[in-house]
Amino acid sequence: MNSREAEEYINRIQGFGSVMGLDSVRELCKRLGNPQERLSFVHIAGTNGKGSVLALVSTVLKAAGFRTGRFFSPTIFEYREGIQVNEHIMSRADFCSYLERVKTAADGMTAEGLPHPTIFEIDTAMAFCYFLDKKCDIVVLESGMGGALDATNIIANTLAAVLTPISADHEAYLGKSYQEIAANKAGIIKKGCTVVSAPQHDAASRVIKDKCRLTGCPLVWARPEQARGIKYGNYLSSDKNSLQRFTYGSCKDLAISLAGKYQIDNAVVALEVLAVLAQKGFPVKEQKLRKGMMEAAWPGRFQILAKKPLFIADGAHNEAAAAVLAESLRFYFTKKKIIYIIGILRDKDYRKILERTYAYAEQIITVTTLGPRGMGAYELAREARGFHDSVTCADSLEEAIELAGLLAGKDGVIVAFGSLSYLGKLIKIIENNRKQQK
Secondary structure: OOHHHHHHHHHHHHOOOOOOOOHHHHHHHHHOOOHHHHOOEEEEEOOOOHHHHHHHHHHHHHHOOOOEEEEOOOOOOOHHHHEEEOOEEOOHHHHHHHHHHHHHHHHHHHHOOOOOOOHHHHHHHHHHHHHHHOOOOEEEEEOOOOOOOOHHHHOOOEEEEEEOOOOOOOHHHHOOOHHHHHHHHHHHOOOOOEEEEOOOOHHHHHHHHHHHHHHOOOEEEOOHHHOEEEEOOOOOOOOHHHOEEEEEOOEEEEEEOOOOOOHHHHHHHHHHHHHHHHOOOOOOOHHHHHHHHHHOOOOOOOEEEEOOOEEEEEOOOOHHHHHHHHHHHHHHOOOOOEEEEEEOOOOOOHHHHHHHHHHHOOEEEEOOOOOOOOOOHHHHHHHHOOOOOOEEEOOOHHHHHHHHHHHHOOOOEEEEEEOHHHHHHHHHHHHHHHHHHO
16 A cells, blocks of 8 residues: 555545444454554543643653653644654554555455444554554553543553543533533543543542442542642743743652643643553653653644744634633733634534633634534634624635734734644644744
8 A cells, every 4th residue: 555545545434434432443453463452551531631641641751761652633734643652653654554454454344244444443453553563662542532432442451541621522422511521531441540630520520430439440630739839931032931840749840841821730640640650660760750741742732833923823622722722821921912813613612612712812813624524714703703803714824824923013922723623734834934034
């Protein structure tokens, strides 16, 4: 299978959509030799913060010398970037080779009258095969949607089951109440693992506690409120001052380069996960812990793309993430002129996202998100005008970036947020513009 054939196959099976359940992926992995049974995992579920916790934990483990796989979705720049070993993206050659291997197994299923696996099931099986062949010591695995019936949940050897903050998202699949959504996400909890949870809504907390009692799993609560000596990043000054620092437990004056007020909370969750792993054969020396925490990066999450004007990209694509973004904007940029670029998928609760964020913008520029779930710039602008008087729709990302720059001036702040589906292209445009200016 070459790159063109791989792309054609991916495009074809993407049309199968999402199917909740484990039967198909179990059968697929069985035909591939059940690679997941010979791997050890940190399994992460939740609504927001999964990627940042994954980045922090996996980068520290890599710094400590452990061969670390990581699997996540959605991706921003390239399809295959969601499968990495020691932060190296799976090569094109490997991607084609492993995809062909998994395709052969999937074709065998359909030949016997079984449903064809979904794209996410294909990706998950491919990642397991790759991580096993690359002899990963540990894999940090992000659940795709929910937990209990997510394809990643066929794993058995979970060292730590991690639950980031749970809120409303994918209600059509996961339920509309905190209790229903939490029950789905808590499905990653299995006998023998230790559970680490971020602070949760009361209803979600009860579900998690009940599941831990049922399975006999120890439960560790991350306590961000106990972080002290916090020094938040100053993103309007030098890069040196953009590091955020805090002390948590015996870990004193840790620095992280991840931007955004909420990243302190994610870092606290990561520290609790690493403490659990240390008890399970993955100890990390203090020097390596500090190195990994500071080097961890996660594109598209309050990512600083440029200065003068300050340009931030953030994948706030649901109400909870929008609320956290708004809190960071209010905290860091009081009295600053803020210009928004917004692109949101149609199946997201765009009205609640707008309601949470509109008050901090002087001007809103809307852009189109592509694909079957995409939403046009004009339609989004019409919705945004229900919240804000100054709304403009752009015909392209290039136009949106240019207009935002003119409106912000050198001292303003531009914030591009919403769907990750357009942020990758936007980030590349900004990077290319910066290179051309040098």
